[in-house]
Each structure stands twice: as structure tokens, then as C-alpha cells.
Amino acid sequence: MCVAALAWQVSEKFPLVAIGNRDEFHDRPTTALSRWEDDAGIIAGRDEGAGGTWLGVSKLGQFVLLTNFRDPENVTIGPVSRGKLVEQILRGEEPKQIEDMNAFNVVQANLSRARFLSNRGKAQWQELSSGIHGVSNGPLDRPWPKTLQLGGVLERWIEEGTGEIEPLFTALRAETPEPSAEQPIDAPQPEYAPVFIRNPVYGTRSSSVVIVNNDGRGLIAxxxxxxxxxxxxxxxxxxxxxxV
Structure with a gap:
């Protein structure tokens, strides 16, 4: 997944809302969203090439998403799959072998807690405050145009309060970045960084929406x-x- 936004404890009605796109090679074998046949009650897509997943929920009351951290000078061939990390956390396990993985960002949330982990910098969990958080292929809440774009969508969606998911899918299909007055110097050039990547080799494979209301009933699409x-x-x- 290459861009995502999370609204945590912003809405009284929907305390957890997350949206994101997974960008990947189109020829990488993938199973679509489904219930896994396991004790953890995982609901997620599955990377059939290396195992694990990029985003999912479990009956343990956990939501987890992963993005790759852009660090081309330190990419290693054949490391432990980062998708396994998401699976571990969804099963209620502590992350393993993170030092053997290529660079990543992970967000974990439930109705009482949200936190963030990366293996770039000091690899330890950081608690997240209530609010809207955006993550792509750089540091958490880095104001890249596409993360700001999705964060703004979530804010407006919560204000409208309809609960309809189609506007969120529409936002995830945006192929033109909105103009941004300020960009960090490490942001990718806007023409290469829309929310939705249209490319026949490596592009957006799927869009995901997760909504959980205040009594724990949720939908993942x-x-x-x-x-x-x-x-x-x-x-x-x-x-x-x-x-909880």
C-alpha cells in the first residue's frame, strides 16, 4: 500500500475510519479480500507471492495497515516479507524480525488505542493522538500532496456524517494531485504522486475502506x-x- 489516511477518535459515530490504496506490480499473485480460515479471524487480502497482507482487520479487535518506506539505497533482495508483519500483529503477536525487513511504516488501531511503527530511525511503537493521520512512502504525517488530499477527504466525510463509502472510493481513484502550497523537499514530484497510480506494470491494484462504529460493528471493503x-x-x- 502506498498511501493511506486514518481518522481515529475524530467522529463520535465512527471512531475509526481508514482508507488507502495498494500499489504493486500487476503480475504479483494476490488473493482479494476474504475471511481467512484461522483462529485470529483475519479479514484481508493476501499476497500469494511472499505471504502476509498489506491491510486487514481481525476478530481480536485490531486494524493494521502497511506502507513501504521509500529508501532505494538500502533495498535488500530476499528479506523477510513486510506483509508478514501485518499478519503477526493481526494475530495479536509482537512484530518479529523487523530488522531483516526492507523499510516500512505500520499503523495499528482499535477503538481504544492507535500507534505507529517504522524500522527507519528508532524502531519502537509511537502512540498516536486522536485526529487524522496520513502515511505514504515517507515518515508518518509527512505533508505530501496525496496524504494531505486523503486527509482532507476524511475530514469532510466525517463532517457530512452520511456513512456512505462511495465518496471514499471516489477519492481513492483521484489520478491528479491537488495543488499544494507547501511540500517537503523529499516529496515525490506531483506528476508521479497522485493518489491513484495508472500504470500497466506497477500501479494501484486495490482501494480499501474500513469503517468501525462506536459499538464495534464494522465494514471492510x-x-x-x-x-x-x-x-x-x-x-x-x-x-x-x-x-473494550
Whole structure:
């Protein structure tokens, strides 16, 4: 996943809302969103090439998403899959072998806590405050145009309060970056950094929306795309988290 936004404890009605796009090679084998047959009750897509997933929820009351951290000078061939990290956390396990993985960002949230982990810099969990957080392929809450764009969408969606997910999917399909007055010097050039990447080799494979209301009832939805950026399927799965 290459861009995501999380609204945590912003809305009284929907204390957790997350949206994001997974960008990946189109020929990488992938299973669409489904319930995994395991004790953790994981609901997620699956990377059939290296195992694990990029975003999901579990019956343990956990939501986890992963983005790659752009660090081209330190990419290692054949490390432990970063997708395994998401699976571990969804199962209630502490992350393992993070020093053997290429650079990543991970966000974990439930109804009482949200936190962030990266193996760039000091590899330890950071607690997140209530609010809207954006993450792409750089540091958390770095004001890249596409993270600001999605954060603004979440803010407006919460204000409208309809609960309809289609506007969120529409926002995830944006192929033109909104203009930004300020950009950090490490931000990718705007023409290469829209929310939705249309590319026949490496582009947006799927868009995801997760909404959890204040009594723990939630919905995770995924829309998939092919190499021509055409929609190939959509899955929606309802779930219930334990009360905290």
C-alpha cells in the first residue's frame, strides 16, 4: 500500500475510519479480500507471492495497515516479507524480525488505542493522538500532496456524517494531485504522486475502506483494478469487534 489516511477518535459515530490504496506490480499473485480460515479471524487480502497482507482487520479487535518506506539505497533482495508483519500483529503477536525487513511504516488501531511503527530511525511503537493521520512512502504525517488530499477527504466525510463509502472510493481513484502550497523537499514530484497510480506494470491494484462504529460493528471493503485501471471486483465484509 502506498498511501493511506486514518481518522481515529475524530467522529463520535465512527471512531475509526481508514482508507488507502495498494500499489504493486500487476503480475504479483494476490488473493482479494476474504475471511481467512484461522483462529485470529483475519479479514484481508493476501499476497500469494511472499505471504502476509498489506491491510486487514481481525476478530481480536485490531486494524493494521502497511506502507513501504521509500529508501532505494538500502533495498535488500530476499528479506523477510513486510506483509508478514501485518499478519503477526493481526494475530495479536509482537512484530518479529523487523530488522531483516526492507523499510516500512505500520499503523495499528482499535477503538481504544492507535500507534505507529517504522524500522527507519528508532524502531519502537509511537502512540498516536486522536485526529487524522496520513502515511505514504515517507515518515508518518509527512505533508505530501496525496496524504494531505486523503486527509482532507476524511475530514469532510466525517463532517457530512452520511456513512456512505462511495465518496471514499471516489477519492481513492483521484489520478491528479491537488495543488499544494507547501511540500517537503523529499516529496515525490506531483506528476508521479497522485493518489491513484495508472500504470500497466506497477500501479494501484486495490482501494480499501474500513469503517468501525462506536459499538464495534464494522465494514471492510476492497475494490480491485487490473493493469488498465479497470475495476475487476469489489468485496465487502462486515465484522464485529469485542467491546473494550
Amino acid at each position: 476492497e475494490r480491485s483494478f487490473d493493469a488498465s485501471a479497470a475495476v475487476t471486483g469489489e468485496k465487502k465484509v462486515e465484522f464485529t469487534w469485542p467491546q
